[in-house]
Amino acid sequence: MLGSYWESVAVFTGINCLMGISLYVPMMAGLISLGQGGFMAIGAYVCALLTRADVPFALALAAGGCAAAFAGVIVGMPALRIRGIYVMILTLGFGEIVRVFFATFEPTGGASGMGGIRPLTELWHVVVATGAAVLLLWRIRHIRFGRAMIAVHEDDVAAEAMGINLTRTKLLSFALGSLMAGIAGGFYAHQALFIDANQFDFMRSAVTFLYVILGGAGNPFGPIVGAATVTLLPEMLRVVQDWRMTVFGTILVAMAVWRPDGLLPALRARGA
Amino acid sequence: MSALLSVVGVSRRFGGYLALNDISCGVAAGHVHALIGPNGAGKTTLFNILSGTLRATSGRIAFDGHDYTGQRPDHVLKMGIARNFQHVRLIRGLSIVENVMVGCHAWIDRGIVGNAAALFGLSSGERAAAEKARELLEFVGVAAKRHVEPPELTLADQRRVEIARALASRPRLLLLDEPAAGMNPAEVNELRSLIQRIRDREITILLVEHHVRLIMEIADNITVLSAGSIITTGPPSVIQRDPAVIAAYLGKSDEPAFGA
Numbered sequence: 220m221l222g223s224y225w226e227s228v229a230v231f232t233g234i235n236c237l238m239g240i241s242l243y244v245p246m247m248a249g250l251i252s253l254g255q256g257g258f259m260a261i262g263a264y265v266c267a268l269l270t271r272a273d274v275p276f277a278l279a280l281a282a283g284g285c286a287a288a289f290a291g292v293i294v295g296m297p298a299l300r301i302r303g304i305y306v307m308i309l310t311l312g313f314g315e316i317v318r319v320f321f322a323t324f325e326p327t328g329g330a331s332g333m334g335g336i337r338p339l340t341e342l343w344h345v346v347v348a349t350g351a352a353v354l355l356l357w358r359i360r361h362i363r364f365g366r367a368m369i370a371v372h373e374d375d376v377a378a379e380a381m382g383i384n385l386t387r388t389k390l391l392s393f394a395l396g397s398l399m400a401g402i403a404g405g406f407y408a409h410q411a412l413f414i415d416a417n418q419f420d421f422m423r424s425a426v427t428f429l430y431v432i433l434g435g436a437g438n439p440f441g442p443i444v445g446a447a448t449v450t451l452l453p454e455m456l457r458v459v460q461d462w463r464m465t466v467f468g469t470i471l472v473a474m475a476v477w478r479p480d481g482l483l484p485a486l487r488a489r490g491a
Numbered sequence: 492m493s494a495l496l497s498v499v500g501v502s503r504r505f506g507g508y509l510a511l512n513d514i515s516c517g518v519a520a521g522h523v524h525a526l527i528g529p530n531g532a533g534k535t536t537l538f539n540i541l542s543g544t545l546r547a548t549s550g551r552i553a554f555d556g557h558d559y560t561g562q563r564p565d566h567v568l569k570m571g572i573a574r575n576f577q578h579v580r581l582i583r584g585l586s587i588v589e590n591v592m593v594g595c596h597a598w599i600d601r602g603i604v605g606n607a608a609a610l611f612g613l614s615s616g617e618r619a620a621a622e623k624a625r626e627l628l629e630f631v632g633v634a635a636k637r638h639v640e641p642p643e644l645t646l647a648d649q650r651r652v653e654i655a656r657a658l659a660s661r662p663r664l665l666l667l668d669e670p671a672a673g674m675n676p677a678e679v680n681e682l683r684s685l686i687q688r689i690r691d692r693e694i695t696i697l698l699v700e701h702h703v704r705l706i707m708e709i710a711d712n713i714t715v716l717s718a719g720s721i722i723t724t725g726p727p728s729v730i731q732r733d734p735a736v737i738a739a740y741l742g743k744s745d746e747p748a749f750g751a
Contacts, residue, residue: 354610358610359610361609362606362609362610362617363596363599363605363606363609363617363620364606366585366592366593367593367596369582369584370582370585370593373583373584373585376544376564376576376580377576377580377581377582378582378593379544379563379564379565380542380543380544380565380568380574380576380580381565381568381573381594381596381656381657381660382565382568382569382594382596382597382660383565383593383596384565385565437584
């Protein structure tokens with residue numbers, strides 16, 4: 220159907236959409252993470268280790284996601300006491316810790332990386348997972364937990380006075396985002412077939428942040444549009460050859476000037 | 492008469508400043524109890540302590556005989572005490588009806604299963620909350636504007652929505668912090684009728700307010716606070732004539748009250 224090149228591009232686009240959504244969820248509760256690459260790494264390595272031990276792919280993906288979610292809860296706990304830019308610094312530090320860990324941890328290949336991963340990721344897996352995540356994002360603001368996240372983000376004093384447990388809401392939103400990043404990591408490992416720590420460095424986290432900001436942080440389809448744009452645009456710009464990244468950068472700057480709130484408009488509240 | 496809320500020896504210190512000094516009082520079940528006093532008397536500080544937003548430096552607070560000193564605000568709400576805020580704190584980004592549904596948080600769809608069912612529109616709790624929110628917006632008189640966001644409402648309507656949100660948690664005690672602030676006389680009259688209808692639902696009300704006529708008309712009991720201490724407690728007819736209250740508000744009687 221698609222050529223193998225474009226199929227591969229489509230898989231990575233889907234994975235990046237998942238990454239964008241994984242950041243959007245904690246952002247709904249006001250927690251901005253610059254360490255999504257770290258959660259992705261945990262999911263990628265755990266999942267790859269398990270499929271190497273002949274664990275079924277679906278189970279390995281779930282385990283990788285859960286490992287990342289567990290890490291999310293651990294990182295989320297100190298993040299409860301701080302806000303805004305300090306959460307970003309804390310998660311940035313976490314991402315670096317994970318990167319350095321996998322760069323030195325010999326059982327998973329250390330600095331020379333981990334190869335020999337089987338090509339288990341198929342396009343339809345990623346399409347289904349991304350579709351489910353989009354559906355979740357579309358509906359979540361209309362349920363108790365989604366309203367709680369928005370309330371915590373907008374006014375934590377009022378939220379707590381209305382019976383919302385701040386700790387539980389923040390930790391859950393962080394864990395849910397980490398879970399998605401972990402699953403994205405599992406897909407990534409079985410598509411790239413070789414992983415090393417540098418694939419999950421700060422650039423990965425920063426680009427994930429870019430997906431959400433570029434697409435529109437107030438719209439559930441924002442991270443999808445942002446991830447698709449950032450992933451596909453450089454591919455399409457291959458015709459301009461050496462000027463590719465320059466043109467891409469220019470487009471980003473133009474975006475910041477003319478659409479500072481992202482490509483998609485912030486979604487307005489609508490009644491239940 | 493049983494006290495639904497009792498405050499025993501509560502003090503609160505901010506650094507070197509004693510905002511509340513050994514406050515003891517009770518609110519009888521079924522009453523509208525007003526808390527009045529000049530600016531800076533410590534009314535809002537006491538409110539914040541009663542709702543768990545602030546901790547008392549010393550003293551105990553009890554609700555229906557159950558000591559809840561030092562409990563977090565979300566626990567206090569689940570116990571049955573809801574509040575509004577002097578400076579309206581509705582959630583931007585949620586519609587009016589969704590704001591009121593936030594008030595239902597304590598009693599709908601706990602856990603993963605309930606929330607997952609709600610994702611697919613299969614939650615009875617979610618429907619009950621939407622129904623409750625609509626009913627309460629009707630009750631406070633803002634139903635027509637339920638799909639807009641908070642900043643699009645007048646201040647008076649925002650205050651009504653906050654009261655609806657507090658009522659959505661099914662409280663037994665409602666703490667109202669200056670609900671009439673910024674309202675015109677017609678709106679104050681509507682508020683008076685609203686407070687009376689809330690009392691008719693067997694919800695006890697503790698009311699901080701500066702609007703003297705409103706208080707004299709609806710309060711069963713009045714506690715007067717000045718400079719962090721209670722001056723007196725009594726029914727409106729007694730409070731109106733109390734020389735200590737008049738002195739606290741207008742200065743001592745040997746000084747000209749309104750400047751010569």
